[in-house]
Each structure stands twice: as C-alpha cells, then as structure tokens.
Amino acid sequence: MTAYDDLMAHERQTRALGQIAGRLAWDQETVMPDGAAPQRAEESEALEHVLHARRTDPRVGNWLDEIDETALDEVGRANLRHIRRRFERTSRVPVKLAGEIARVTSSAQRVWAEARAASDFTAFAPVLAKVVALKRDEAAALADGGDTYDALLDDYEPGATGAELQAMFDALRPRLVALRDRVMGAAHQPAPLKGTFDEKAQMKLARALARSFGYDMRHGRLDKAVHPFSSGSGLDVRITTRTNPDDPFNCTYSTIHETGHACYEQNIDPDYLLTPLGEGVSMGVHESQSRLYENQIGRSRAFTGWLFDRYRAAFGDLSAPDAEAFWGAANRVHPGFIRTESDEIQYNLHIMLRFDLERRMIAGDLAMDDLEEAWNSRFAADFGVEVDNPANGVLQDVHWSVGLFGYFPTYALGNVYAGCLMQALARATPDLEARLVRGEVASVTAWLAANVQRPGGLHEPKDLIERACGTPPSEAPLLDYLDAKFAEVYRL
Structure with a gap:
C-alpha cells in the first residue's frame, strides 16, 4: 500500500x-436514563482519549510528509487538506486536556438541562465556568500566539475570523433594525396561530414533512429532545425536534430546520463515506441548508398555502381563517425571548448577542458572575424587552454547555449564504413557486443536493457557495429578500 492508502x-x-462518539451524544440527549450521566461522562472521556491518540498518531505526520500531492487527483488533495489541518490543530492540544473537555462537557450537558428546567442559572454557572476555563486553555493551545476566539471558530468555519464576522454583523444590523421598526409599527399585524395542538399529531406531521423535503428515514429517525439537533453522517443521520401544545410551529419549523442539516449529510457523494469529504464542509454551509429549508422555502407564501391544508387535516379548524392568514402567522414578527422561535428579521440579532458575549468570555473579559446580567442588559437594549427568567435568557441554548464556542456566528453566516443560494435556486428553477404550491419540495431541494450537498468537503466553504451561486457571498441578497418578503407580509 502507498502512504496515501495507509x-x-x-x-x-x-x-x-x-x-x-456522536451516537453516544445522540443517545444522551434522547433516550439515556438520567442516572447514567456519570458513567456516560467517563465513556465519552475514554473514547475522546482514543480519538485524540489516533488523530495525533505520529504516523499521520509521516504519511503526510511521504505523499506526493502532485500525483493525487482533486479528491485526494482535498482529503489531505482536511487531514493536515486537523492533525496540526489536534496535535497542539494535550491529550489530557482533550479528555477533560469531553468528560466535563458530557456531564455539563445534563446539568444545563436540569438548570434550564428549573430556570436556575446559579445551578449551572459553576460547571459552565469549568467549561469556559477548559475551552480557553484549548483556544490558547490552538492559537499558538494568535487570536484565541478565531482558533475556536476555525473548528466550525475554517478560514473565518471574528473580525470578518463582526464586519458582516455591522453591515446587517442597521437594515435589520430599520426593517423591524417598520414592521412593528405597521398598521397590519398578522394574528398568531392560537389553540391547543395535539403533540402526537405534531410528531406525525413532522415525520411527513421531513420525508417531503427528501429525508430518507431508512437511514435516519426523528425523536424528541430538549434542544433540537441533527447527528451523524453517511448512512445513519438522525434528527430531533420538540413539541409545544400551544405552538405547533415550533415543532414544524424545528423539524424542517434539522431536516436541512440531515439532507445535507445524506446527499453527500457516497464515495466519500467515512472520509474527510464525507461530512458537511462547515457549519456556515450547514446552516445555509437548514435555514433555507426552514425559511425561504418553508415559510414562503407558496409552501405555507400547501402546509395550511396539512394543518387543518392534522388539527381541525384553525384560528387562521385562510391560507393568507396562516402565512402571516408563520412569518409573524414578535419580541420573543427564544432564538429558535425567532422570526427571520430578529434571528440574527439573537446571534450577535451570543457572539459578543462568548468572545468576551473566551478573551477573559466577562466573568461568570456577570454573564446573566450582561445577557439581560444586552437583550433589553437589542429587543426592548426585559428577560423574565433564565430559561428564557442565558439558559435557553445548549451550545455553551457542550463547549461549542465559535458555533453561534455560523448561524448568521448560514443565513447570508442561504440568501445567496435562494437567489441562485430561483434563477435555476423558473417554476419554483408552482412546485411549492403543490408541496413538491424534494424536487426543489434537489438543486441544493446537486450544487451544495453532494460535494461534501471537496471545496472550501466560500468557494463552494461561489461555485453554486456564480458570485462571492454577500449579505445583500439576504437583506433584499427580507425587505421584499416582510413588505408583503405587513403590507408596507
């Protein structure tokens, strides 16, 4: 065998x-008994030690040195790019630190879930402080003298920097705030969907929707979790959602969102299975799929018209008297606390809040004792609403408990990518609206499968988006889309 084969x-x-390891995390969030948490933490730590040893195996460095890249094709060179990047990064992190992060974040996840249920930040703060300290140590090792936050960000969006993202947010914020103010002051205000909605019926509809978008249940499953997520790649890709008897949109759009992630993983070229190219290339690209599925397609006037009939079949008569009112309810702008339930206009403002706070935590400029107050003050300033309890504030997201610092900004970057991709999709699919009216979503998302999903990790994130769209990524298509859509919804 050659060095490349080895x-x-x-x-x-x-x-x-x-x-x-991912399956262990899925199990922990869905069906694991509560009492198993201490053992699971040790199991996660043990497996992380094995993975870290394999990823930093000196033979990997020797093989990389021996391989003649000029003799490889595009796929081979891309594989080397990913392996070299991870080898160099992982080798900087001591194995003891990697194992400790795995152990602490495994147990912290359960502490977070209990603290969120009790709306008690003081119960979570000590373990979060441990997670932050460990991630700061990891960031320092990875940065090797560079920016520590950028070092963590690189795990989720290779090549991106905090400064670039800050510039993007600075470009987004003025138009988002101006549009929100126009919408909030509009004479026409869509009514929310009211009623009590059977949770079993919500899950039945959720499974049907996932299939309609192209999710292959032969290689996946849909379960419930405190915080919806997608897990796995290749032949085993699982998603979760949640239900609320007072808000069926929560289940519907969480499911469509996670289906976007899952379809990405399921549609990657099968030849890339269990290779560096066999997973989504970045979280920004991943979020572009889930946000586009959820919003540009899932909340469009055409698709919600089709969904309106499915809702009536599932739940009976609705407070929305017709498809137009239902479309308005699905796109209603409201000053809610929860990011995952936010409207498209304000969603990125939620991300900017988290981005700023976590950068300060990693830099050491925000102490844990001050985090809750910093969150509440920033939320009041950005949204004009006082946070009523920690579960609706600093405890609402799972990400920090599992050490995902640098992950949040990829949601906003995904929205930007989605704006660009939707523009290209509309150009490539002249009968897009007619298809969505009929609920033919899988045929529409086939364009995404071919142009974004199938290549997996073959191209770098920005290059992939530019190849699909024909132009470099820009926030302009997203902002133009939001202006046009909400002018219609609110009759501005």
Whole structure:
C-alpha cells in the first residue's frame, strides 16, 4: 500500500469511531436514563482519549510528509487538506486536556438541562465556568500566539475570523433594525396561530414533512429532545425536534430546520463515506441548508398555502381563517425571548448577542458572575424587552454547555449564504413557486443536493457557495429578500 492508502485506511477507522462518539451524544440527549450521566461522562472521556491518540498518531505526520500531492487527483488533495489541518490543530492540544473537555462537557450537558428546567442559572454557572476555563486553555493551545476566539471558530468555519464576522454583523444590523421598526409599527399585524395542538399529531406531521423535503428515514429517525439537533453522517443521520401544545410551529419549523442539516449529510457523494469529504464542509454551509429549508422555502407564501391544508387535516379548524392568514402567522414578527422561535428579521440579532458575549468570555473579559446580567442588559437594549427568567435568557441554548464556542456566528453566516443560494435556486428553477404550491419540495431541494450537498468537503466553504451561486457571498441578497418578503407580509 502507498502512504496515501495507509493514511486513508487509518482515517476511515478514526472517523468510524467518531461516529460512535456522536451516537453516544445522540443517545444522551434522547433516550439515556438520567442516572447514567456519570458513567456516560467517563465513556465519552475514554473514547475522546482514543480519538485524540489516533488523530495525533505520529504516523499521520509521516504519511503526510511521504505523499506526493502532485500525483493525487482533486479528491485526494482535498482529503489531505482536511487531514493536515486537523492533525496540526489536534496535535497542539494535550491529550489530557482533550479528555477533560469531553468528560466535563458530557456531564455539563445534563446539568444545563436540569438548570434550564428549573430556570436556575446559579445551578449551572459553576460547571459552565469549568467549561469556559477548559475551552480557553484549548483556544490558547490552538492559537499558538494568535487570536484565541478565531482558533475556536476555525473548528466550525475554517478560514473565518471574528473580525470578518463582526464586519458582516455591522453591515446587517442597521437594515435589520430599520426593517423591524417598520414592521412593528405597521398598521397590519398578522394574528398568531392560537389553540391547543395535539403533540402526537405534531410528531406525525413532522415525520411527513421531513420525508417531503427528501429525508430518507431508512437511514435516519426523528425523536424528541430538549434542544433540537441533527447527528451523524453517511448512512445513519438522525434528527430531533420538540413539541409545544400551544405552538405547533415550533415543532414544524424545528423539524424542517434539522431536516436541512440531515439532507445535507445524506446527499453527500457516497464515495466519500467515512472520509474527510464525507461530512458537511462547515457549519456556515450547514446552516445555509437548514435555514433555507426552514425559511425561504418553508415559510414562503407558496409552501405555507400547501402546509395550511396539512394543518387543518392534522388539527381541525384553525384560528387562521385562510391560507393568507396562516402565512402571516408563520412569518409573524414578535419580541420573543427564544432564538429558535425567532422570526427571520430578529434571528440574527439573537446571534450577535451570543457572539459578543462568548468572545468576551473566551478573551477573559466577562466573568461568570456577570454573564446573566450582561445577557439581560444586552437583550433589553437589542429587543426592548426585559428577560423574565433564565430559561428564557442565558439558559435557553445548549451550545455553551457542550463547549461549542465559535458555533453561534455560523448561524448568521448560514443565513447570508442561504440568501445567496435562494437567489441562485430561483434563477435555476423558473417554476419554483408552482412546485411549492403543490408541496413538491424534494424536487426543489434537489438543486441544493446537486450544487451544495453532494460535494461534501471537496471545496472550501466560500468557494463552494461561489461555485453554486456564480458570485462571492454577500449579505445583500439576504437583506433584499427580507425587505421584499416582510413588505408583503405587513403590507408596507
């Protein structure tokens, strides 16, 4: 065997073990008994030690040195790019630190869930302080003298920097705030959907919607979790959602969102299975799929007209008297606390809040004792509403408990990418609206499968979006889309 063959055989086994680690995390969030948490933390730590040892195996460095990249094709060169990047990064992190992060975040996740249920930040703060301290140590090791937050961000959006994202947010904020103010002051205000909605019926509809978007249940499943997420790649891709008897949109759009993630993973070229190219190339690109599925398609006038009939079949008569009122309810702008329930206009403002706070935490400029107050003050300033309890504020997201610092800004970047992709999709699909009216979503998302999803990690994130759209990524298409859509919804 050549050095490249040896390297890829080693990589395949490492990625198989990584999938097992992901399955442990899925189990923990869905069906694991509460009392198993201490043991699961040790199991996660043990597996992370094995993975870290394989990822930093000196043979990987030797193989990389031996391989003649000029003799490889595009796929081979892309595999090397990913393996080298991870090898260099992982080698900077001591194995003891990697294991400790796995152990602490595994137990912290359960502490967070209990604290959120009790709306008690003081119960979570000590373990979050441990997570932040460990992630700061990891960031310092990865940064090697550079920016510590950028070092963490690179795990989720390779090549992006905090400064670039800050510039993007600075460009987004003025038009988003101006549009929100116009919408909030509009004479026409869509009514919310009211009533009590059977949770079993919500889940039945959720499964049907996931299939309609192209999710292959032969290689996946849909379960319930405190915080919806997608897990896995290749032949085993699982999603979760949640239900609320007073708000069926929560279940519907959480499901469509996670289906976007899952379809991305399921549609990657099967030849890339268990290789570096066999997963989504970045979280920004991942979020572009889930946000586009959820919003530009799932909340469009055409699709909600089709969904309106499915809702009536599932729940009976609705407070929305017709499809137009239902479309308004699905796109209603309101000053809510919860990011995952936010409207499209204000969603990025939620992300900017988290982005700023976590950068300060990693930099050491925000102490844990001050985090809740910093959150509440910023929320009041950005949204004009006082946070009523921690579950609706600093405790609402799972991300920090599991150490995902640098993840949040990729949601907003995904929205920007989605704006660009939707523009290209509309150009490529002249009968887009007619298809959505009929609920033919899988045929529409086939364009995304071909142009974004199938390549997996073959291209760098920005390059992939530019190839699909024909132009470099820009926030302008997203802002233009939001202005046009909400002018219609609110009759501005």
